[in-house]
Amino acid sequence: MHPTKGQQPVTDSILDALSGWRHALAGRNFQILLAGGILCVILLYITGASPIERVIAISLIVLTLVAEFFNSAIEELSDVLIHEHHPGIAKVKDLSAGAVLLIGLCTLATVAYFVLPKYFTNF
Numbered sequence: 771m772h773p774t775k776g777q778q779p780v781t782d783s784i785l786d787a788l789s790g791w792r793h794a795l796a797g798r799n800f801q802i803l804l805a806g807g808i809l810c811v812i813l814l815y816i817t818g819a820s821p822i823e824r825v826i827a828i829s830l831i832v833l834t835l836v837a838e839f840f841n842s843a844i845e846e847l848s849d850v851l852i853h854e855h856h857p858g859i860a861k862v863k864d865l866s867a868g869a870v871l872l873i874g875l876c877t878l879a880t881v882a883y884f885v886l887p888k889y890f891t892n893f
Contacts, residue, residue, distance in 0.1 A: 790839070793846075800838050803874065807831035810881045817888035827884060830877040837873050841866040 794800045810831060814824050844866045848859045 794835075794839055794842060797838075797842055799870075800835070800842065803834055803838050803870075806878075807835065810877075810885075813885045813889075814881065817885050819884050819888065823884040827877070827881050830873070830880055834870065834873045834877050837870045841870045 795804075810827060811824075814827055819827070845863055848863060852859050
């Protein structure tokens, strides 16, 4: 957000949001999660997952990516505010990363639950 008085135009807000996407896409963890999500979606289609299974899985994949957005934002803000090691900041970063891990594992387990039975019956 630009430091101006009042509200900025909607187009500026959209451009700021797209800039956030650019920052996220530059991150290694986000790239890994995105690639894994794309692979999961491909597997869902190959194995003939039902529409509701695909919606559930894709929603969880998106939730995982959103969690990584917040994790990256927390880490970036922490690094800007505190330049030396601080145990409290380290704890906040660990908690944030733990949240991403938790939703990522939940997503992986859900996709496996939908895909594996179909995979073994199709091949």
